Amino acid sequence: xxxxxxxxxxxxxxxxxxxxxxxxxxxxxxxxxxxxxxxxxxxxxxxxxxxxxxxxxxxxxxxxxxxxxxxxxxxxxxxxxxxxxxxxxxxxxxxxxxxxxxxxxxxxxxxxxxxxxxxxxxxxxxxxxxxxxxxxxxxxxxxxxxxxxxxxxxxxxxxxxxxxxxxxxxxxxxxxxxxxxxxxxxxxxxxxxxxxxxxxxxxxxxxxxxxxxxxxxxxxxxxxxxxxxxxxxxxxxxxxxxxxxxxxxxxxxxxxxxxxxxxxxxxxxxxxxxxxxxxxxxxxxxxxxxxxxxxxxxxxxxxxxxxxxxxxxxxxxxxxxxxxxxxxxxxxxxxxx
Amino acid sequence: xxxxxxxxxxxxxxxxxxxxxxxxxxxxxxxxxxxxxxxxxxxxxxxxxxxxxxxxxxxxxxxxxxxxxxxxxxxxxxxxxxxxxxxxxxxxxxxxxxxxxxxxxxxxxxxxxxxxxxxxxxxxxxxxxxxxxxxxxxxxxxxxxxxxxxxxxxxxxxxxxxxxxxxxxxxxxxxxxxxxxxxxxxxxxxxxxxxxxxxxxxxxxxxxxxxxxxxxxxxxxxxxxxxxxxxxxxxxxxxxxxxxxxxxxxxxxxxxxxxxxxxxxxxxxxxxxxxxxxxxxxxxxxxxxxxxxxxxxxxxxxxxxxxxxxxxxxxxxxxxxxxxxxxxxxxx
Numbered sequence: 103x104x105x106x107x108x109x110x111x112x113x114x115x116x117x118x119x120x121x122x123x124x125x126x127x128x129x130x131x132x133x134x135x136x137x138x139x140x141x142x143x144x145x146x147x148x149x150x151x152x153x154x155x156x157x158x159x160x161x162x163x164x165x166x167x168x169x170x171x172x173x174x175x176x177x178x179x180x181x182x183x184x185x186x187x188x189x190x191x192x193x194x195x196x197x198x199x200x201x202x203x204x205x206x207x208x209x210x211x212x213x214x215x216x217x218x219x220x221x222x223x224x225x226x227x228x229x230x231x232x233x234x235x236x237x238x239x240x241x242x243x244x245x246x247x248x249x250x251x252x253x254x255x256x257x258x259x260x261x262x263x264x265x266x267x268x269x270x271x272x273x274x275x276x277x278x279x280x281x282x283x284x285x286x287x288x289x290x291x292x293x294x295x296x297x298x299x300x301x302x303x304x305x306x307x308x309x310x311x312x313x314x315x316x317x318x319x320x321x322x323x324x325x326x327x328x329x330x331x332x333x334x335x336x337x338x339x340x341x342x343x344x345x346x347x348x349x350x351x352x353x354x355x356x357x358x359x360x361x362x363x364x365x366x367x368x369x370x371x372x373x374x375x376x377x378x379x380x381x382x383x384x385x386x387x388x389x390x391x392x393x394x395x396x397x398x399x400x401x402x403x404x405x406x407x408x409x410x411x412x413x414x415x416x417x418x419x420x421x422x423x424x425x426x427x428x429x430x431x432x433x434x435x436x437x438x439x
Numbered sequence: 440x441x442x443x444x445x446x447x448x449x450x451x452x453x454x455x456x457x458x459x460x461x462x463x464x465x466x467x468x469x470x471x472x473x474x475x476x477x478x479x480x481x482x483x484x485x486x487x488x489x490x491x492x493x494x495x496x497x498x499x500x501x502x503x504x505x506x507x508x509x510x511x512x513x514x515x516x517x518x519x520x521x522x523x524x525x526x527x528x529x530x531x532x533x534x535x536x537x538x539x540x541x542x543x544x545x546x547x548x549x550x551x552x553x554x555x556x557x558x559x560x561x562x563x564x565x566x567x568x569x570x571x572x573x574x575x576x577x578x579x580x581x582x583x584x585x586x587x588x589x590x591x592x593x594x595x596x597x598x599x600x601x602x603x604x605x606x607x608x609x610x611x612x613x614x615x616x617x618x619x620x621x622x623x624x625x626x627x628x629x630x631x632x633x634x635x636x637x638x639x640x641x642x643x644x645x646x647x648x649x650x651x652x653x654x655x656x657x658x659x660x661x662x663x664x665x666x667x668x669x670x671x672x673x674x675x676x677x678x679x680x681x682x683x684x685x686x687x688x689x690x691x692x693x694x695x696x697x698x699x700x701x702x703x704x705x706x707x708x709x710x711x712x713x714x715x716x717x718x719x720x721x722x723x724x725x726x727x728x729x730x731x732x733x734x735x736x737x738x739x740x741x742x743x744x745x746x747x748x749x750x751x752x753x754x755x756x757x758x759x760x761x762x763x764x765x766x767x768x769x770x771x
Contacts, residue, residue, distance in 0.1 A: 226745075235504065
C-alpha cells in the first residue's frame with residue numbers, strides 16, 4: 103500500500119505524540135475553566151495558527167512551482183497597519199486616518215494592505231515573469247522597511263479588547279485562532295477541490311506549457327495564488343499583533359516564511375510544483391508546533407528546536423528524493439539477498 | 440553587441456553606471472562625502488557582507504542558493520568569541536576552528552545537493568536552522584572579546600593619506616574578492632561552475648565533474664560565510680549568536696544587483712563587489728542625510744533590486760528576440 107503524500111508527516115506527528123503520552127505527564131490533560139478548554143494540545147493548536155495560515159497560502163504558491171518569501175514581512179506590514187490605526191500615535195503616518203475605532207474596518211483595511219502586497223508579488227511573478235524567489239525576496243527585504251515606515255519606526259502598542267479577542271478570545275471552548283484556521287482551511291479546501299481552481303493550480307505547477315495549451319490561463323492562476331498567500335499572511339499578522347498587543351516591524355513574523363515552507367514540504371507538497379496537499383500542510387504545521395511545545399515542556403533548551411528542524415528538513419528531503427529512494431531500495435534488496 | 444556578450448557585459452555595465460551615479464549624486468549632496476575616509480569606510484562597514492557575498496556568488500552561478508550564510512556568520516562569530524573567552528584559546532585557532540565548521544556544514548549541504556539532487560533552497564534552509572541553533576546553544580548572550588593579540592589584530596590597519604586607513608576587515612575582503620575573481624575566471628573549477636549554471640545536463644554530457652564541483656561550491660560558500668563571521672568578529676570585537684540575521688538576503692541582493700542571474704550561468708565576482716559597494720553607498724548616504732531613518736535603506740535596496748531585475752529581464756527579452764525567440768533561461 104502506498105502512503106498518501108502526507109503520510110510521513112502524520113506518522114512523525116503520531117510518534118511525537120506517543121512519546122509525550124509515554125514520557126510527559128499531563129500532556130494530554132484537558133480541563134475546562136470558564137467555558138474554555140485548557141491543555142497542551144489546545145496550546146499546540148493555538149500556537150500553530152499563524153504558521154498554519156501561512157502554509158495554506160504557501161501550499162498553493164508552491165503548487166504552482168513558486169515560493170513566497172515575503173509572508174513574514176507581509177505579516178509585519180499588516181500588523182503595523184492595524185496597530186497604527188488602533189493606537190494612532192502622534193507622528194505616525196496613519197494617525198490621520200480615523201476609522202471611528204471600528205474593529206471590522208481596521209481589520210479590513212489591514213487585510214486590504216496585505217492583499218495589495220500579494221497582488222504586487224503576483225504581478226512580478228506572473229506579468230513580469232520574474233523568478234518567484236527573487237520577486238518575493240524583494241518584498242521580504244523592503245516589506246519590513248515599509249512596516250517600519252508605517253509604524254514610524256516604533257513598536258506600536260495598544261489596548262483594545264475588541265481587537266485582542268481575535269487572538270485571545272474563545273468560541274465553544276476553543277481559542278479563536280483555531281477557528282480562524284479551521285475556517286480558512288475549509289475555504290481553501292472548497293476553493294481548490296470543489297472548483298476547478300485546484301486542478302488548474304496543479305496543471306500550472308506540473309507543466310506550465312502543457313497547461314497553457316490545455317487552455318489554463320497560467321498567469322492568472324499565479325496571480326491568484328500570490329494574492330491568496332498575501333491574504334493568509336495578513337490574517338496571521340493580525341492574530342500575532344492582537345496576541346502581543348503590539349506591532350514590532352522588525353521581529354513580527356521573522357523567519358515564519360521558512361517555517362511555513364518547511365511545514366508545506368514536510369506535508370508532502372513537492373517544492374518543484376504540481377500536486378499539493380492542504381491537509382498535509384496542516385499536519386506539517388502541527389508537527390512543527392508539537393515539536394516546539396514538546397521541547398519546551400520537557401525543559402530541553404529551546405535552541406535544540408532549531409537543530410531538530412534542520413534534521414527534519416534534511417530527512418524529509420531525503421525521503422522525497424528519487425535518488426535516495428532508489429539507493430535505499432538497492433541497499434534493502436542487497437540486505438535481503 | 441552579440442547576444443552572449445550583451446548578456447555578459449550589459450548588466451555589470453549598468454551596475455557600474457548606477458554605482459558611479461549614486462556616489463557622485465551623494466557626493467554633490469553632502470559635504471565631505473568624497474573624502475577617502477568615507478570611501479574606505481564603505482568597504483570596512485560591509486567587509487563581512489562582501490566576504491559572504493563572494494561565496495554566495497559561486498552558489499548562484501551554479502543556479503543554486505545558500506540561505507545558511509547569515510546564521511553561519513552568527514555561529515562563527517559566537518564560536519570564536521567563546522573559544523577565546525571561555526576556552527582561553529589563542530585567537531589564531533579560535534578564528535580558525537569556525538572556518539573548519541563552515542567547511543563541514545557547507546560540505547554536508549554540498550553532499551546532499553550534489554549526491555541526492557535535493558533542492559538547495561530546502562537543504563540550506565536546514566543549514567540556516569542548524570547554524571542558528573548551534574550558535575544560540577553556545578551562548579545566548581553576546582560575548583565581548585578581550586585578548587591582547589586579538590585586540591592588536593582587530594585594530595591593525597594600513598594607514599592611508601587623508602586620515603583614512605585600510606583596516607584588517609577590508610584587507611580580508613579585498614583579498615577574498617581577488618581570489619574569487621581568479622577562481623571564477625581562471626580555473627577549471629570556475630569554468631565548470633559557469634557551465635553547470637548554463638546547462639547542467641550538457642555540463643554532465645561534456646564530462647565535466649558536475650557533482651564534485653557542486654559539492655565544492657557549497658563548501659566554498661560555507662567557508663566564505665564562516666570567514667565573513669570572523670571578519671565580523673574582528674570588526675565588532677565581540678561575538679553574538681544572533682548577528683547576521685537576514686544577512687543571506689542582503690548577500691543575495693548584492694549578488695543580483697551585481698548582475699549575476701539567479702538562474703545561474705551569467706555573472707561575476709567583480710559584479711558582486713559593485714553590488715556591495717552600491718549597498719554601502721546607499722547606507723552611507725542615508726546616514727549622511729541624517730533625518731531619514733535607517734529603514735529607508737531597506738526600501739531603497741528593495742527598489743534597486745526591483746529595477747535591476749527588470750533590467751535583467753529586459754536584456755533577456757531583447758536577447759531572445761534577436762535570436763529568434765528561443766531563450767533557455769526564461770522558461771519560468
